[in-house]
Amino acid sequence: MDDISKEIFIRDYEKAVFQESAAIFAGAGLSQNSGFVNWKELLRELAREIKLDVDKESDLISLAQYFVNGRSGSKHELLTLILQKFSHNYVKNDPMDILASMPIKTYWTTNYDNIIEKCIEKQNKEYDLKISDSNFSTTKENSDVTIYKFHGDSRNPESIVLTKDDYSSFHSTHQLFINALTGQLLTKTFLFIGYSFNDPDFLQILSSIRAIAKNVRTHYCLTKRIDSSEIEKKYLNTPDNTSEKKKLKVEYDNCLYEMEKQRHIVKDLKRFGINTVFVDDHKEIPILIAQIQKKNATRRIFIAGSCRDYGAWTEHDAAILMSKLGEGLIKKDYHISTGLIEGVGPQVVSGALHAIAEKNVDLSKYLSIKTLPLIKGKADHIDTEAKKMYQDDMIKKVGIVIFLFGNNFYDGQLQVSKGVLGDYSRALEHNKYIIPVGATGYAAKFISGKIELNINNFHYLKKFISRLNTETDPDMLVNTILETIEYIRDFEYDNLLEFFPLS
Structure with missing residues (x-):
């Protein structure tokens, strides 16, 4: 596959940290470490209300829009749900705690929670928070870190980006965000953690960079490798002509399909300079980040x-x-x-x-x-x-x-x-x-x-x-x-x- 080794990733990203050119882009996977829900779980109950099954839907943006449409265009219930789901107290987050201890000055996230802010505070660092274009006209003095909440913040419901309407108007309502992220993707080395690369606004930014820049900058994303070995072993060891065998055959075929799809995604991300670093278990992620932290400290x-x-x-x-x-x-x-x-x-x-x-x-x-x-x-x-x-x-x-x-x-x-x-x-x-x-x-x-x-x-x-x-x-x-x-x-x-x- 087109992934890179952990050793090369650790060496090169630590060098970016030392040169103060490192940045973080955090997705929902990072917040799940602290018990926050991902998009699918957030929308599960709402999908039932409109008689849809979230597990059968791949376009969750449209699903959120369908729910709002059923409420005469009102986002009130959706925003209230977000406030409820993302307002609980801070829970320890090993990867983010380690990242916050390093001299990384730039954080981007599509998450609505305040995990990044809390981890930065634990390090006695000051941060400048950007949740809307209006925040770009001011800069907090003596801040150590800038946090860009790309899709809004649960404490400011009107800033939330979630529905098709929100994404359709994103380029007019978030132009300064787009400009800032475009510039930083060209000048900094990003580590994408817990991010799925499904957001159309972000993918459009990547495409625009590729159109104007001959040589894209190198970035990294941490991803769990899809592995068929366990399900294959179960399938081969199950007696033929049984209902369990048929069930495992479906799971095995789905796994092989997802493996092939992952291979294409990894190759496609390389078009934008994003190199995939595979882990076999999500528990490896804090170890990799801790190795970077140790190398930087030493x-x-x-x-x-x-x-x-x-x-x-x-x-x-x-x-x-x-x-x-x-x-x-x-x-x-x-x-x-x-x-x-x-x-x-x-x-x-x-x-x-x-x-x-x-x-x-x-x-x-x-x-x-x-x-x-x-x-x-x-x-x-x-x-x-x-x-x-x-x-x-x-x-x-x-x-x-x-x-x-x-x-x-x-x-x-x-x-x-x-x-x-x-x-x-x-x-x-x-x-x-x-x-x-x-x-x-x-x-x-x-x-x-x-x-x-x-x-x-x-x-x-x-x-x-x-x-x-x-x-x-x-x-x-x-x-x-x-x-x-x-x-x-x-x-x-x-x-x-x-x-x-x-x-």
């Missing part, structure tokens, strides 16, 4: 360390080590966070800036520097509460913490840095991956020793801890650190199964 690295004395290292070699580490991380497309702490921060930043200049990229995407908050501008007056908040914030936003050197003078004596040990405690508290470069001594060596005593809790370090502790060549040590990071980023799947078991 692309963000905090350098913890301070140094008043380089110990066994010469100042020259130590500077080369840290500068090459900063440069190497940027060349591998990692984002560095650090404070300008004496003896470590400036050297790492120097190498990072050199690589950023060579790549000719936006500095803010690759480097975050936070200096400690001072009182009255004096270096010896640090606001303790603000300092803790800054340090916690820096650790929370990364996936990996690298420890280098780590010493300071206390009462005139050179000792292991209390601040660096504090960073270690915070990294443990927030479940970050920890890479102690024990070869640099001091706090890094102390942390490495503690980890070696509990190495099974840090199994990602087993292959590397010895080299991290003993290598003294700057180039070789930087390569070991980079190898460790790559290993961490690649071994996630088994760990994620503990949180989202398939069985």
Whole structure:
């Protein structure tokens, strides 16, 4: 078939997240994870009222229109039903919770519920909500995310798009929505989740893009693979000339038909740059999204360390080590966070800036520097509460913490840095991956020793801890650190199964 592998999808979509060009398009399948009904279930009772069977209907837009026609064109009952069905309290939604934790700034949805909004709020993010063309004239200040409710919102019944009349007038009533989505489909990488691609307004937008753009942008959709193996097994193992065999024959033939239809749909979506990623079970979806989240988090690295004395290292070699580490991380497309702490921060930043200049990229995407908050501008007056908040914030936003050197003078004596040990405690508290470069001594060596005593809790370090502790060549040590990071980023799947078991 014309689907793509999960590995390619994870790699490429995570890169789009890092480049801040990722977007989400959520359909009813996403909301079903939280107990909301899909279109068919929404219209089931209404279909009975007009003596139709929703299971026999493929055109649900017409079905909704038939019901409204039977009410003299009034949508009141239909809108009241939507308000009832989509107004219950938030229920946990694993895929959306994980998506909301990532730096994705654009969400589109045809759903009427507020699942996306609630998940964004849980991350303490602000959102700008668009439910009608009139919303486009204003922009909410300091918003982290923009949510476009393409077919309206249950809390604003007049915004709901559901009947043939609604779709017929869509291009005149939602022109700004259409323009915005068209532009973003050309400039962002969309992930379609829980979406069936049956909406005529959306399909028309895709067709218009294909007509004007020679090269369409790559997008992805997650879809459960239709599989005939189970029904085929039952059919073959059922005795011939029985009513059960006849029933299974119908089911088996229908399944084969749906498989063939799915093959055509997947191929057709590729015309618009939409690549299908198959899952065998819907429970795989949060695992795939969690892998993207983990890869994105581990692309963000905090350098913890301070140094008043380089110990066994010469100042020259130590500077080369840290500068090459900063440069190497940027060349591998990692984002560095650090404070300008004496003896470590400036050297790492120097190498990072050199690589950023060579790549000719936006500095803010690759480097975050936070200096400690001072009182009255004096270096010896640090606001303790603000300092803790800054340090916690820096650790929370990364996936990996690298420890280098780590010493300071206390009462005139050179000792292991209390601040660096504090960073270690915070990294443990927030479940970050920890890479102690024990070869640099001091706090890094102390942390490495503690980890070696509990190495099974840090199994990602087993292959590397010895080299991290003993290598003294700057180039070789930087390569070991980079190898460790790559290993961490690649071994996630088994760990994620503990949180989202398939069985």
